[in-house]
Amino acid sequence: MRAAVITKPGDPDVFAVQDIEDPTYGPEEVLVAVQATALNRADLLQRRGSYPGPPGTRDDLPGLEMAGIVEAVGTHVIGWKPGDRVMALLAGGGYASKIAVHERMLMPVPASLDFEQAASIPEVFLTAYDALFRQCELRAGESVLIHAAGSGVGTAGIQMAAAASCRVFGTAGSADKLERAAELGLDVGINYREQDFAEVVAERTARRGVDVLLDVIGAPYWAQNLASLAVQGRMVIVGTMGGAKVEGMNIGPLMQKRLRVHGTVLRARPLEQKAQLTQEFAARMLPLFDQQVLVPVVDRVFALDEVAEAHRYMESNANFGKIVLRVEG
Numbered sequence: 001m002r003a004a005v006i007t008k009p010g011d012p013d014v015f016a017v018q019d020i021e022d023p024t025y026g027p028e029e030v031l032v033a034v035q036a037t038a039l040n041r042a043d044l045l046q047r048r049g050s051y052p053g054p055p056g057t058r059d060d061l062p063g064l065e066m067a068g069i070v071e072a073v074g075t076h077v078i079g080w081k082p083g084d085r086v087m088a089l090l091a092g093g094g095y096a097s098k099i100a101v102h103e104r105m106l107m108p109v110p111a112s113l114d115f116e117q118a119a120s121i122p123e124v125f126l127t128a129y130d131a132l133f134r135q136c137e138l139r140a141g142e143s144v145l146i147h148a149a150g151s152g153v154g155t156a157g158i159q160m161a162a163a164a165s166c167r168v169f170g171t172a173g174s175a176d177k178l179e180r181a182a183e184l185g186l187d188v189g190i191n192y193r194e195q196d197f198a199e200v201v202a203e204r205t206a207r208r209g210v211d212v213l214l215d216v217i218g219a220p221y222w223a224q225n226l227a228s229l230a231v232q233g234r235m236v237i238v239g240t241m242g243g244a245k246v247e248g249m250n251i252g253p254l255m256q257k258r259l260r261v262h263g264t265v266l267r268a269r270p271l272e273q274k275a276q277l278t279q280e281f282a283a284r285m286l287p288l289f290d291q292q293v294l295v296p297v298v299d300r301v302f303a304l305d306e307v308a309e310a311h312r313y314m315e316s317n318a319n320f321g322k323i324v325l326r327v328e329g
Contacts, residue, residue, distance in 0.1 A: 003096035009049025012308035025100035027076040036119035037094035053092040063094020067118035085109035089122040104275035110289040120296040120322035124152035136234040142211035150177035198224040219243040226253040297321030
C-alpha cells in the first residue's frame, strides 16, 4: 500500500510517499481502503518527533482519522461488509491507503457526504463532543466560550453547542474567521488580537461569565479563562498550542467560584473507552449531518503526494476548518 512516511523527525519535507506492507487484521477488525484522511495538530508534533504514538502504532506513520470503503472483514465481524462507506477515529496510521480498524470504532459515512467531508469528522467532532457534553456536561440554555473558533475542533464545537440551544462565544485572530464562524452558530465573536476576551465575556454576560469553556491554547489563557467562567463553571483543556506551564498560578478563583477544570486527550485512551464514545456520538450526532444541522468544514484538499505542502499550510494557521489529504480515488 502507499503511505506518507516520516523518514526522520523534522520539517514537512521529511515526508516520503512509499510502498509499505499492507496491514493485517484480526477477527474483530475491518480492513478499510482509505479514501481520505485529515490533518490534526498532533500530526505536526509527531512529525517533529515530540508526540510518539501509543503501543501498536507506527511513530513514522501519522493520521488520526479516515474515511474509506470496507475491503474485508474479520471472522467475528457482524456489523460491516465489503463495500460499506465508513469513517473512524484512529490511534495513528491514517496517512496510508489501507488500515485495520476495530469494528466498534467504525461509523457509517452519512449519505449526504463525500469521503473528504467524512474524513473531517471523527477527530474534531468526537473531541469537541467528548469535551463539551461528556466532560463538562453542557446543557441547553447554558453559555460556552470556545477558543480557536476557526480550528477543526472550534468549528465542530460551535455547531454542536448551537444545535444544543446554547449561547456560543468564540475567539479567533481575524474578522473573516469570526464572520465564517457566525454562519455556523457563533453568537459572540471575539478577535483576540484586538480585544480582551475576558472583558468581552464579562460585558456580554452582565459580569456573570460563561458556564463552560473549551480551551486549546493552554497556559497563556489560564488567568483570563478563570475570569471568564461563571460560578460553578466548567473548563476543559484539549490542547496547549500556547504552552503548558503556567507561571505564578493563582488557584484562588478555582475555590472562590467552585470551578471544575478537566484535562483530556483521546489518542491514549483504551479501545473500550474510545469505542463507547464513538457509538454514543454516532447515535446522538450522526443523524444531524444528513439533516445539515451539522456540517464538516473543509478548508482545502491536498493529494497524498502533497503532504509536505499540507503540513506547511497547517503551520501557517491560515485554514478555517479542516485540511484533508485525498489518499485514493
